[in-house]
Amino acid sequence: MNDRAGTGAQESDLIDVAELIDAYHHRHPDVSIASQRVVFGTSGHRGSSLDMAFNDDHIAAITQAIVEYRTQQGIDGPLFIGSDTHALSAPAQTTALEVLVGNRVDVLVDEFGDWVPTPALSHAIIAHNTSLARAGSTGDGIVITPSHNPPRDGGFKYNPPHGGPADSDATGWIAARANALLTDGNRGVLRAEPSAVGTYDFRGHYVDDLPNVIDIEAIRRAGLRIGADPLGGASVNYWAAIAERHRLPITVVNPLVDPRWAFMTLDWDGKIRMDPSSPSAMASVLEHRGDFDILTGNDADADRHGIVTPDGGLMSPNHYLAVAIRYLFTHRPGWRADAAIGKTLVSSSMIDRVATSLGRRLWEVPVGFKWFVPGLVDGSVAFGGEESAGASFLRMNGSAWTTDKDGILLALLASEIRAVTGRSPSELYSELAEEFGDPAFERIDARATPAQKAALARLAPSDVTASTLAGDAITGILSDAPGNGAPLGGVKVSTASSWFAARPSGTEDVYKIYAESFQGREHLRTVQADAQHIVDAALSGEPEA
Incomplete structure (x- = not known):
């Protein structure tokens, strides 16, 4: 916990908006550097223009990739687009509109020039695609936001016709195509002046x-x-x-x-x-x-x-x-x-x-x-x-x-x-x-190398050799979700009154430990300590003592 947590921001904490936007337009990524490539996490591509991770080049390439993806999928209706109040969101929307118009996509922006919350864009896609008046013209959308992330960040997310976040098949294809475009200097990107685009009253x-x-x-x-x-x-x-x-x-x-x-x-x-x-x-x-x-x-x-x-x-x-x-x-x-x-x-x-x-x-x-x-x-x-x-x-x-x-x-x-x-x-x-009962819950981070993070994402229940957690018998070990069988990208270990889950961070050299205990906060601390020992042992391949 930082000593200033919960206190008001000071001048030294604030971004230079002009510098951020200038970097968006004039700095160019080196796609040979992993941190400067397009990467879709659980909520789209995110980064800062100051780090060459969210610049005009990125957004142009991603938008062109989305255009090509929707053509592949037979999505021929309007594309709804909106953005939040982050400084990088407005220039990113302008870039995206240039590419969408250059590719002759029927794009709809907010009727009143307002910001568009993520749920309002999802609502618009669903409303269009369930309307009897749509005449088979399926719509999708782009929402430009890094969510709750700091002011220096930008974010860009694609929502297909179901209205929610795109699945990994879609984002994987879009990211790969965008990086290929970037590698080729974006010569495959079509752009035009977005002089006239359609509008939609998201708020109303x-x-x-x-x-x-x-x-x-x-x-x-x-x-x-x-x-x-x-x-x-x-x-x-x-x-x-x-x-x-x-x-x-x-x-x-x-x-x-x-x-x-x-x-x-x-x-x-x-x-x-x-x-x-x-x-x-x-x-x-x-x-x-x-x-x-x-x-x-x-x-x-x-x-x-x-x-x-x-x-x-x-x-x-x-x-x-x-x-x-x-x-x-x-x-x-x-x-x-x-x-x-x-x-x-x-x-x-x-x-x-x-x-x-x-x-x-x-x-x-x-x-x-x-x-x-x-x-x-x-x-x-x-x-x-x-x-x-x-x-x-x-x-x-x-x-x-x-x-x-x-x-x-x-x-x-x-x-x-x-x-x-x-x-x-x-x-x-x-x-x-x-x-x-009143459970105690907390998430903490533990250090991990990139190799250890990759190993954690591949862990199987058989890799966990411990039989107890915080003094209680382990009753379940999961690496796939019981609801849909999808891999967790980590492991979850449970007892009758507590559990922990460990999964690698997508942006930092740490893994996240989520833990909960129905036996109080002191017991939770024991669960967390045991969790780190159990995961470390699994990653090292050594039996847990």
Whole structure:
């Protein structure tokens, strides 16, 4: 924890916006250097222009690759495009539009020149592709955002016709083609002046449709005091529109937009990071906790949520997911009786216990929201959530709302829960803890070389030789997700009351250890220590003593 975590940003913490944008246009990557190539992680290609990892060359090549990919797939309808408030997002959108127009793609930008949250773009794709008026013209989209990452970063993500994040088959092809274009000096990229492009009212369509997924009337009747802090992100005008359109008592706590994020408090490591689930990043928001019945935060592209209550402060994402699941599956009669609860394997086991109490099937998948997409599309998974404060769920009638994470939706749900039950989400979690136990959860990092990270990603259950974890018998070892059989890219080890999962970082020389214990925080520390020993032994090939 940095000594300045939770304190206000100072001038020395802020980016030079002009330098960042100048680097975007005038610095060129060397594709022989791995860090300067196109790489799609779980949420698209990310990097900074200052590091030659997110420059005009990259975005032109990626967009050209997307054009060629959609042609291969027979996607001939409009491509919806939007961006968040990061400084690199606007120039990246201009580059992308030049390539899309140069390739004669029917592209739609925001009608009012507004920023576009990730869930609004997903909503637009789904709405178009389910409309009877589309006449077979399938659409897809691009959202330009590095999510909650620092102001110096840029991000670029492709969402195919299902509306959610592209799967690894698509992103692998796109990245390979983009790097081939870069290697050839982008001579295969077509560009033209984007003088005239089509428009779409992302905000209006999303806001007007909310009563089909949230009980807006219940919130209105309850007369709650609701605060929403966009954290300088793309949801800022959406919250104002939701308040006006649906006559809700919502106060936009901080309507400021600044690509430097000078108004933020520093995250745990001393960086500016717009993470609404971080107490340090949300420190200034938490000062207002007593002013509202429900207070929420979103990150820069509004795909994450932070829930603040006057009685409980900032809720752990795992705690809120468990409360949301219990509430939704008892207040959505239009959902299929066999619809499952989706979670990633690194989310809390409290969700497992809630699912059992509801008599619902639990559908566990690897890290990455893309795994929930098929179930959300066909209604077989009614809720999908990640421990990193990202989730979405179905409409009242059981059809798809968004197939990408929706922080606005989860924030509004907190007000619905408070309005309908008369209790805060924090109070409801206390009831769950009394019923099922109160687990301690934490993620830590451990050092690993690139070779060790690669070995960890290939681990099989037979590579783990330990029989106990923190004094308890090991009951399960997984390297594939039970929900869909997809590889975890690591390993998960469980006992009756605790578990840990280890997976390599995609950007740093560390591996991540997620751990949870229903025996308290001191026991959690033992789980974490044993986890590191077990993984180190597996990587070295030596039996665990």
